[in-house]
Amino acid sequence: MIPTYPLDIDSLIQQLPVEQVFPSWLDGSSVELFLLRLDLTDVDVSGNKWFKLAKNLSEAKTQEYQQLLTFGGAFSNHIYSFSKACAQAGLSSVAVIRGDELTPESNPMLAEVARSGTQLLFVDRKDYRRKYDEDRLAFYRDQVGEFFLIPEGGSNNEGVLGAESIGELVVNQTISFDHVLVACGTGATMAGIVRGMSGGADQPQVHGLSMFGQTSVEPERGWLTKEVARFIADPKRTNYQLHYDARQPGYGQLNAELIEFANQFLKETGILLDPVYTLKLMAFAKERVAQGFFDHSGKVSRILCIHTGGLHGWLGYVDQVLGADMPAQLSGTIKQRLFS
Known part of the structure; x- marks a missing residue:
């Protein structure tokens, strides 16, 4: 199914x-x-990622967010499933990717995520380690607007x-x-x-x-x-x-x-x-x-x-x-x- x-x-x-x-x-x-x-x-929204994203997307809709943002590496299963789930739900999506040397065409995973409509933000590894700091989150809001935050791996209470x-x-x-x-x-x-x-x-x-x-x-x-x-x-x-x-x-x-x-x-x-x-x-x-x-x-x-x-x-x-x-x-x- x-x-x-x-x-x-x-x-x-x-x-x-x-x-x-x-x-x-x-x-x-x-x-x-x-x-x-x-x-x-x-x-596409595969396995345990489906379960963790289901509650997150439901909560985002309840809070009337139209855009979600999450984090991951260049070959992240979470990013791939997140992108597909947001597309299914009709929600905008942003993925912060570890590695500022990367592009949307760096590998088949990122290329498919970009084709699904997810906006990709590439950051260096130092800034990625600070991804949940308030100043970094404020920076991302300045870049893309308001968003519902899903932690890396979908690992929060909803997940x-x-x-x-x-x-x-x-x-x-x-x-x-x-x-x-x-x-x-x-x-x-x-x-x-x-x-x-x-x-x-x-x-x-x-x-x-x-x-x-x-x-x-x-x-x-x-x-x-x-x-x-x-x-x-x-x-x-x-x-x-x-x-x-x-x-x-x-x-x-x-x-x-x-x-x-x-x-x-x-x-x-x-x-x-x-x-x-x-x-x-x-x-x-x-x-x-x-x-x-x-x-x-x-x-x-x-x-x-x-x-x-x-x-x-x-x-x-x-x-x-x-x-x-x-x-x-x-x-x-x-x-x-x-x-x-």
């Missing part, structure tokens, strides 16, 4: 499937693996409220899960999932994997931990844990091992993983299954991984997709989904 504004979460979540998958790396384990297919929300519906969807399944795995950028989606559960003692353990990989040194760990706790805003909620995998490449980076893993997962399940979030999450799940992390004294352990969508993230790897750096089946599927 490709929803149009207003983004109706209640009707959408009735149509999102939970699928059991059988990759070969589960053989001999006591783990049953399921995937919540948030990638089937909208072809977390939207993500709560994902948690509700998880606990309302006919199958009960022991563990829920989700990729983390800003932590808002993970916090929403935790908040969307009832909070009882029988809730599954939610595991969030930081996407910053080799850059996840202590300052970044402390920041993400604080953000998740701030968004959850309930010290009694303890059924969650953050993980940092320093062996994975940094945010938005791929290596040959991950590309081969994506290809193998596609072969065995028919499901395309996005390159920034869910691919690394599934590689993490594979590693932890091999380590026996999810074993429950020989009992079956049911794991639910959240496919957070964002398949258009492959636009950031055009040279690999179109060149010889990617297995044929994976490359062909990406081309069919994004370039046909």
Whole structure:
């Protein structure tokens, strides 16, 4: 389904499937693996971004704003989905992009965002770090006029409220899960999932994997931990844990091992993983299954991984997709989904 504004979460979540998958790396384990297919929300406003933007756009309309502004990098899934969502809603949109050397034609992602009607403001990295300072926000208002502000990644109270519906969807399944795995950028989606559960003692353990990989040194760990706790805003909620995998490449980076893993997962399940979030999450799940992390004294352990969508993230790897750096089946599927 490709929803149009207003983004109706209640009707959408009735149509999102939970699928059991059988990759070969589960053989001999006591783990049953399921995937919540948030990638089937909208072809453009994809996955968890759909949930976080739905509440933000609704609030902007309630406050009678006609223009929204947000922030992101050159290959931001959030920027792409934000642009498409605003276009669907008939709202003007402005995206502040990190990197003053960039242009609207610097990559296919930015080119598509510009074609969707979003005004792009390119700023250097120093000013980008100050993006929420009052003088910087005043500068942007002087440039483009009044706007409803959506933080980077859609990570504000409205975004977390939207993500709560994902948690509700998880606990309302006919199958009960022991563990829920989700990729983390800003932590808002993970916090929403935790908040969307009832909070009882029988809730599954939610595991969030930081996407910053080799850059996840202590300052970044402390920041993400604080953000998740701030968004959850309930010290009694303890059924969650953050993980940092320093062996994975940094945010938005791929290596040959991950590309081969994506290809193998596609072969065995028919499901395309996005390159920034869910691919690394599934590689993490594979590693932890091999380590026996999810074993429950020989009992079956049911794991639910959240496919957070964002398949258009492959636009950031055009040279690999179109060149010889990617297995044929994976490359062909990406081309069919994004370039046909």
